Amino acid sequence: MQLRKLLHALLIAAGFAAATTASAKEMRLGLIVPVTHQWSQAAVAMGEELKQKSNGKYSVTIFPAGQLGNEAQMLQQLQTGALDMAFMTVAEVTNRVQDFGALYAPYLVKDVRQAGMLLNGPTAQKLLERLPREVGAVGVGYGVASMRLMLTSFPAQNAADLKGRKMRITPFPPVRDFYQMLGAASTPMPLTDVYDSLANGQVDGVDADMELIWRMKFYERGQTLLHTNHMMFPVVGLVSARLWQQMPAADRDLIASTAKKHLNGLFETYVAVEREMLKNVQGTKVKVVPADPSFFGDVLKQWEAEWLKRTPLLADLRREAAALK
Numbered sequence: 001m002q003l004r005k006l007l008h009a010l011l012i013a014a015g016f017a018a019a020t021t022a023s024a025k026e027m028r029l030g031l032i033v034p035v036t037h038q039w040s041q042a043a044v045a046m047g048e049e050l051k052q053k054s055n056g057k058y059s060v061t062i063f064p065a066g067q068l069g070n071e072a073q074m075l076q077q078l079q080t081g082a083l084d085m086a087f088m089t090v091a092e093v094t095n096r097v098q099d100f101g102a103l104y105a106p107y108l109v110k111d112v113r114q115a116g117m118l119l120n121g122p123t124a125q126k127l128l129e130r131l132p133r134e135v136g137a138v139g140v141g142y143g144v145a146s147m148r149l150m151l152t153s154f155p156a157q158n159a160a161d162l163k164g165r166k167m168r169i170t171p172f173p174p175v176r177d178f179y180q181m182l183g184a185a186s187t188p189m190p191l192t193d194v195y196d197s198l199a200n201g202q203v204d205g206v207d208a209d210m211e212l213i214w215r216m217k218f219y220e221r222g223q224t225l226l227h228t229n230h231m232m233f234p235v236v237g238l239v240s241a242r243l244w245q246q247m248p249a250a251d252r253d254l255i256a257s258t259a260k261k262h263l264n265g266l267f268e269t270y271v272a273v274e275r276e277m278l279k280n281v282q283g284t285k286v287k288v289v290p291a292d293p294s295f296f297g298d299v300l301k302q303w304e305a306e307w308l309k310r311t312p313l314l315a316d317l318r319r320e321a322a323a324l325k
């Protein structure tokens with residue numbers, strides 16, 4: 001009798017374990033940034049919380065530093081279901097849905113805190129709703145990188161110094177237009193190639209941010225940091241729409257809310273990270289030149305006129321941004 005009871009208990013335990021394993025889902029999440037980058041750290045923290053809150057049903061394995069390919073390739077993998085999740089630059093999404101380009105309006109927000117408020121506002125949130133239909137992935141929330149600035153390998157004081165210079169850009173239209181209007185030779189290039197290209201003169205400068213300049217050691221190849229803070233640089237959490245369709249509603253809610261929490265956490269994180277990285281860069285040989293909108297002269301008006309033609313959402317975002325404190 002005792003033995004039968006024991007066997008029965010063992011069978012139940014084994015069955016439960018098998019059921020849990022069978023329904024457990026390891027989500028593969030891709031990023032192009034290195035593992036030390038704040039986006040990767042946010043993804044790891046999200047995975048840990050998800051695992052704990054789902055009692056092990058969901059876990060997340062991250063593939064940083066473009067291990068799964070570039071963002072265009074990762075977006076395709078999300079569409080086919082070969083990849084489950086990505087923390088991706090909105091730059092890549094803009095290559096598919098032009099309206100997202102309005103988020104890169106120069107001086108739309110003054111800092112990462114305001115970026116957070118605008119990205120959680122009605123226009124940016126409505127943009128997320130279009131992603132399943134237009135890119136085959138579900139947008140679960142935004143985060144941000146630090147504000148954009150420029151590092152040059154030559155002494156620079158004003159925007160005229162950029163004319164004719166080869167400036168590395170993230171390849172997407174709003175930034176390409178901006179540098180063309182500045183008279184620079186915009187040179188599309190992934191992050192991984194920037195350090196060597198600055199060293200061997202393939203580019204004379206980079207459009208980047210304070211974290212990249214410090215953590216990827218670009219400052220070693222720079223002379224001037226133009227501290228312009230000229231654009232925000234959002235990241236979006238994407239889940240494969242194929243995977244999403246197969247999930248129970250409660251699981252979707254859990255994944256969406258956990259991802260959003262950790263992505264949104266970046267707004268606060270970068271207030272401190274920017275301060276710390278600026279201090280680090282100030283301790284190097286790089287000359288930090290503060291700059292405000294007047295640095296760019298008429299280029300800001302030109303950019304605005306061009307992009308108001310491309311997307312009506314720019315006017316909406318400007319209105320929302322004007323109301324931010």
Ligand code: BEZ
Pocket residue numbers: 032033089145169170190191207208209212233
């Ligand atoms: C960039 O292309 O500059 C970039 C990419 C990912 C995160 C931050 C910046």
